[in-house]
Structure formats: C-alpha cells, structure tokens
Amino acid sequence: MFADQGTREKIPVTVLSGYLGAGKTTLLNHILHNKDGLKVAVIVNDMSEVNVDANLVKSGNALSRTEEKLVEMSNGCICCTLRDDLLREVQKLAAEGRFEYILIESSGISEPVPVAQTFTYANPDLDIDLTSLSRLDTMVTVVDANRFWHDFASGESLLDRDQGATEADYRDIVDLLIDQIETCDVLLLNKCDLVEEEELVKLEAVLRKLQPSAKIIRTVNGVVDPKEILNTGLFDFEKTSMSSGWIAELTKKEHTPETEEYGIGSFVYRSRIPFHPQRLSYFFSNWPEEVVRAKGLVWIAAHGDYAASLSQAGTSIQFGPAGYWLASLPEDQQREVLESEPEARERWDDKWGDRMTELVFIGIDMNREDIEKRLARCLLSDDEMKQDWSRFNNPLPWVVEEFHN
Numbered sequence: 097m098f099a100d101q102g103t104r105e106k107i108p109v110t111v112l113s114g115y116l117g118a119g120k121t122t123l124l125n126h127i128l129h130n131k132d133g134l135k136v137a138v139i140v141n142d143m144s145e146v147n148v149d150a151n152l153v154k155s156g157n158a159l160s161r162t163e164e165k166l167v168e169m170s171n172g173c174i175c176c177t178l179r180d181d182l183l184r185e186v187q188k189l190a191a192e193g194r195f196e197y198i199l200i201e202s203s204g205i206s207e208p209v210p211v212a213q214t215f216t217y218a219n220p221d222l223d224i225d226l227t228s229l230s231r232l233d234t235m236v237t238v239v240d241a242n243r244f245w246h247d248f249a250s251g252e253s254l255l256d257r258d259q260g261a262t263e264a265d266y267r268d269i270v271d272l273l274i275d276q277i278e279t280c281d282v283l284l285l286n287k288c289d290l291v292e293e294e295e296l297v298k299l300e301a302v303l304r305k306l307q308p309s310a311k312i313i314r315t316v317n318g319v320v321d322p323k324e325i326l327n328t329g330l331f332d333f334e335k336t337s338m339s340s341g342w343i344a345e346l347t348k349k350e351h352t353p354e355t356e357e358y359g360i361g362s363f364v365y366r367s368r369i370p371f372h373p374q375r376l377s378y379f380f381s382n383w384p385e386e387v388v389r390a391k392g393l394v395w396i397a398a399h400g401d402y403a404a405s406l407s408q409a410g411t412s413i414q415f416g417p418a419g420y421w422l423a424s425l426p427e428d429q430q431r432e433v434l435e436s437e438p439e440a441r442e443r444w445d446d447k448w449g450d451r452m453t454e455l456v457f458i459g460i461d462m463n464r465e466d467i468e469k470r471l472a473r474c475l476l477s478d479d480e481m482k483q484d485w486s487r488f489n490n491p492l493p494w495v496v497e498e499f500h501n
C-alpha cells in the first residue's frame with residue numbers, strides 16, 4: 097500500500113478511441129484476458145443510457161473484485177459533456193491506490209484531443225489536477241478496416257445516423273474519423289479478416305500518410321500484445337497532437353521527391369497572391385475526388401484582415417476564419433512577434449507580411465499539376481489585385497460549412 101498521494105506513483109492511463117463498432121470493446125476484453133496480473137481499473141464510456149459496452153465487458157470477463165474495477169460513464173461523451181465526470185472518476189480511482197493501470201474506452205464519437213487535454217492540463221474550475229495523479233501513457237485509435245472507405249465517403253453527419261452527442265452535434269463522420277486517426281500513438285487496423293490483402297496494403301499506406309508517427313498494427317478481433325498499448329510511454333501532448341501527416345508535410349524542411357507507394361502522395365500548395373472568393377468557391381464545389389485530405393491556411397481577397405482555414409476530409413469541406421494575419425495588427429505587436437519568432441521573420445514578405453496560402457494535399461493518384469493549375473486560376477489577376485477587393489462577389493460562407501461533390 098502507498099503512504100499518501102505525494103509519494104504515490106502516477107497511475108498510467110491508456111485511452112482507446114475509434115468510431116462506433118470499430119472494435120474497442122473487443123480489444124478491451126482481449127486486454128483484460130491477457131493482462132498478466134496487472135491491476136487494471138476500466139472506464140467505459142457509452143453514449144446511450146444503457147452502457148452496452150460495460151455490459152459486454154462484464155459478461156466477457158470475470159472481473160476480480162480486488163484487482164479490477166469497472167466504472168460506467170453513460171449518456172454522454174467524455175470528450176465534452178462528461179469531461180468533468182471523467183476527471184472525478186480518474187481522481188477517485190487514483191485515490192483508491194490499489195490499481196496499477198487505468199484503461200479507458202471512449203465512446204465512438206469522442207475526439208481524442210479534449211480527452212488528452214483532460215490529462216495534460218489542470219482544470220482550475222474543478223480543483224482537480226490529474227497531472228499530479230495520473231500519466232497519460234498511450235492514445236490508441238482503432239480503425240475498422242472493412243468500413244473505413246465506406247464511412248469516409250459516406251458524406252453523412254453524426255446526426256444523419258442519429259449518433260450525435262447532442263441535437264446540435266453537426267460533426268461529419270469523416271471529420272471524426274480523421275481526428276481520431278491524426279491524434280494517436282498506436283493505430284490498430286482492426287477487422288483485417290474481412291479485407292483482401294491487396295486492399296489492406298493500400299489502406300495501410302493511406303493511414304501512414306495521414307498519420308506518419310503512430311505505430312500501425314493490423315489486428316483481428318483486437319488481438320494484440322498488451323505491451324503494444326500498455327505502459328508504452330509513447331504519449332507526449334506536443335508530439336501526439338502534432339503527429340498528423342499534414343503537419344509533417346507542412347513542416348518538412350526540404351521537399352525530397354517521394355516514391356509514391358500505391359499512388360498515395362502529398363504536396364504543399366503555396367501562393368503569395370490571394371484567391372478570388374467566387375472562383376475559390378467554384379473550386380470547392382468541384383473538389384478533386386482523388387484528394388483524401390487537405391488542410392491549411394488560405395489567403396482570400398475578402399473578409400478584411402482574417403486568415404481563413406480550410407480543412408477537407410472526403411466530402412466534408414470546412415472553411416472559416418482562423419484568426420488575424422499578423423500583418424494586420426498594430427506595428428508594435430508585429431515587431432514583438434517578429435523579434436521573438438525567427439521563422440515568422442523568414443516568411444515575412446515586404447509588402448504583404450505573413451499573408452499567404454499554404455495548403456497540404458494528401459491523396460491517391462492526384463494530378464498535382466492539374467490541381468495547381470486549377471488553383472492558380474482562382475488567384476487574383478494583376479488587374480484584380482488593383483481593384484477594391486471588398487466588392488468581389490463572395491459566395492463563401494464565413495462559418496463552418498459543407499460542400500458536397
């Protein structure tokens with residue numbers, strides 16, 4: 097037994113994420129059967145009132161009263177509505193002092209980043225600081241190899257499938273899938289028994305491009321060595337939350353030409369000329385199908401001093417304000433930033449400052465030249481550069497919106 101909280105070791109935590117039905121509960125049951133005496137507390141989060149997953153864990157395991165505990169968190173999601181409850185539950189489990197590990201199965205619609213933040217930052221409102229009690233060890237995302245492309249291309253939102261966290265949960269399924277893939281330390285590609293080898297190899301390559309840092313492991317029925325997801329020490333908030341393929345592409349120092357495996361490639365489109373809003377809108381509505389993921393900042397000749405952000409995954413395109421360009425701020429503020437950030441200085445243009453478009457494209461069999469040509473046609477002409485930009489016709493919504501092919 098431990099003397100007091102001050103001398104106790106922080107309890108390690110593994111979080112399982114993954115869209116509904118990917119195989120999280122199956123994986124959890126497998127781990128509980130193969131944990132080699134480790135004293136594990138399990139938190140199972142289910143969106144429904146009846147915690148089906150918790151029941152499955154109970155029926156699939158003879159949980160020992162002394163070594164294990166199952167906490168059910170139902171009727172909400174630990175990344176949003178039940179976040180405070182998650183803090184309290186983890187605090188309680190840590191305070192019991194009899195567990196060596198906490199394993200959390202998040203609901204299928206949970207986003208990993210807010211869950212990770214719960215463990216990384218103290219919550220001043222609640223007076224609970226999980227960073228002193230626990231240590232987020234591994235973020236695991238389970239992907240259903242058999243459903244991936246179907247869900248990716250479905251164009252459906254959570255509400256369409258009656259799976260929203262609330263009645264105002266307008267998230268697209270594809271955005272959730274991408275979020276879960278882009279923020280993890282270990283990615284389990286599950287249900288590999290249902291997919292042909294050739295397809296699996298290609299899917300793996302796409303996932304690797306979207307998530308170059310995580311360890312990708314193929315599984316059937318969640319059968320994986322527990323060492324791969326428990327006590328790995330892999331989680332690091334900065335590293336894990338910045339582990340996506342698009343960030344890697346954007347921050348690459350030099351662009352070394354890559355060998356395109358299975359036609360899966362990526363490139364960054366950069367421009368120091370703003371887009372015409374109407375022509376860009378047209379580009380959005382005729383989005384190149386081969387692009388799986390695009391993300392970045394956009395300079396658009398409208399909306400004054402705001403940079404726009406573009407995030408596309410499958411048929412979902414989100415476009416909206418990202419914040420002020422540094423060049424639009426008062427000079428003393430500009431100077432302050434430029435003095436402290438050499439990278440911002442390097443990218444500074446004498447006339448336009450930091451205003452520029454920088455977009456990462458990841459896709460399969462993309463025709464880079466054609467996409468770049470089409471984007472170039474959306475840029476302002478020399479003549480338009482001299483005109484009053486606020487008079488341009490601008491059909492682009494300045495809120496989160498969707499365009500479908």
Ligand SMILES: Nc1nc2c(ncn2[C@@H]2O[C@H](COP(=O)(O)OP(=O)(O)OP(=O)(O)O)[C@@H](O)[C@H]2O)c(=O)[nH]1
Pocket residue numbers: 114115116117118119120121122123149203204286287288289290315316317318
């Ligand atoms: N064929 C096949 N079926 C699997 C595999 N893994 C899980 N399943 C089945 O897929 C279904 C969903 O699995 P779960 O483990 O409940 O998935 P989940 O991610 O916990 O689902 P939610 O709790 O609804 O988010 C179940 O019927 C499992 O038996 C697998 O590798 N292959």
